[in-house]
Amino acid sequence: MKWLLSYILVLFLNVGYCQLSDKINQKAKEAKAFCKKHKMNINFCFLMDVSAHSGKNRFYIYNFKTNTISHSGLVCHGVGKNSTQQKPVYSNVVGSNCTSLGKYKIGKRSYSNWGINIHYKMHGLESSNSNAFKRHVVLHSHNYVSETEIYPLHLTMGWSQGCPVVANNLMKEIDKLLKASSKPTLIWIFE
Numbered sequence: 001m002k003w004l005l006s007y008i009l010v011l012f013l014n015v016g017y018c019q020l021s022d023k024i025n026q027k028a029k030e031a032k033a034f035c036k037k038h039k040m041n042i043n044f045c046f047l048m049d050v051s052a053h054s055g056k057n058r059f060y061i062y063n064f065k066t067n068t069i070s071h072s073g074l075v076c077h078g079v080g081k082n083s084t085q086q087k088p089v090y091s092n093v094v095g096s097n098c099t100s101l102g103k104y105k106i107g108k109r110s111y112s113n114w115g116i117n118i119h120y121k122m123h124g125l126e127s128s129n130s131n132a133f134k135r136h137v138v139l140h141s142h143n144y145v146s147e148t149e150i151y152p153l154h155l156t157m158g159w160s161q162g163c164p165v166v167a168n169n170l171m172k173e174i175d176k177l178l179k180a181s182s183k184p185t186l187i188w189i190f191e
Contacts, residue, residue, distance in 0.1 A: 023049065024069065028062045031188055034103065035064075041183040044070070046106075046139075046174070048164055050077050050099060051191035054085045055151030059166055061173065073170040074145055079159035088191075092124070092131045097161040099189060100129035106139065106178060106185040115141030116168050118175055122187065129189075137162050139187065141171030164189065 024047060031045045044063050052058040059075035062068075080097030081089040091098035107121030119140035124132035145167040164187070166174070178185060 024060055024062065025067070027188065027190060028064070028067070031062070031103075031186055032064050035186050039183065040105065041181050041185040043181065044177060045185060046187040048075055048187065048189040049191065050088050050101075050189060053151050054159075055153065056149050059164065059170065061177065071170060071173050073147070073167050074149065076142075076145060076160045076163075076165040078162035080162065083159065090128070092127075092129055092135075094131055094135050096135075099160075099162055099164070100124065100132060100135075100137070101189050101191065102126035102129040104129060104132060104187045104189070106187055107133070109175075109178065110138075112138070112140045114165075115143060115145075116171050116175070118171065119163075120174075120178060122163075135162055139164050139166075139174070141166050141168045143168065 027047055032042060035042050035045060042064055044061060047060040047062055049058045054077060057072040057074060059073050060069045061071040063070045077083060077088040078098040081091060083089045088099050090101050092100045103125045104122045105125055107123050110119055110121065111117060112119035119138040122132045122137050122139060124130045140163060142165050145165055147167045147169055
């Protein structure tokens with residue numbers, strides 16, 4: 001009986017992973033077509049699936065050359081308008097402290113007061129995130145973001161004021177990739 005329960009659990013986890021992979025692979029396919037059309041980086045992109053609980057890995061570095069996720073990790077969403085760990089509230093309004101859905105172009109590298117002291121400007125490419133630069137939405141890290149999944153524990157991960165905030169080690173990988181890229185890189189926040 002114990003082996004049957006173990007088998008069912010493994011099967012359930014694998015089905016969940018396949019669904020995740022299918023969703024991420026589909027988004028990556030769309031992202032690559034978008035990048036080609038807009039003359040952006042076609043080596044990799046960043047995908048952020050905010051439909052997942054904030055205690056689960058939901059930030060992905062997707063390698064277009066190998067069609068695989070090269071890195072994944074936790075990422076915070078905005079705290080505004082009564083967002084919760086499980087359900088973000090979205091807004092493009094200045095001062096809302098909310099995450100905005102949509103595609104963004106990663107901009108200039110700059111100094112950050114948080115994490116590894118690096119952030120990247122974000123420029124919204126859609127009406128749902130057109131105020132990103134004006135709202136000071138940037139990609140950065142912070143010490144409070146765990147390097148590993150914390151779900152199902154109900155720990156406060158530390159929400160942001162609308163920025164995607166990742167763990168320090170993940171930010172180091174992001175920084176390496178962005179410094180080596182000669183073309184603008186896409187980050188797509190979706191649910």
